[in-house]
Amino acid sequence: MFVFGNVLLGTATVLDYVLWLYMWIIIARALISWVNPDPWNPIVQFLDRATEPVLAPIRRWMGWRMGLDLSPIIAILILTFLQFAVVQSLKDLALRMN
Secondary structure: HHHHHHHHHHHHHHHHHHHHEEEEHHHHHHHHHHOOOOOOOOHHHHHHHEEEEEEHHHHOOOOOOOOOOHHHHHHHHHHHHHHHHHHHHHHHHHHHOO
16 A cells, blocks of 8 residues: 555655646746747747646636736646645645555
8 A cells, every 4th residue: 555655645746846847937927928028939939838728717717907917826826726735635645545
């Protein structure tokens, strides 16, 4: 049973790192949007393609409030919730299996 616990702990750790990295990608996208980025820049294109599937539904759900795009903040809050709720629950479950 400890093998499954270790696999679950490894999965939770990788998921934690992926969520953390994606949060920083969203932050980079938000910072880049403050300037007038070149849309043909490969980094700008990557940031757009990587974050748009998450930010677009949040934008549709929230709409534009006072001309501000708050979707990156909401996405970061959701990612933080996932890190605390899901990842920590997986880690606790894995430690109980050991």
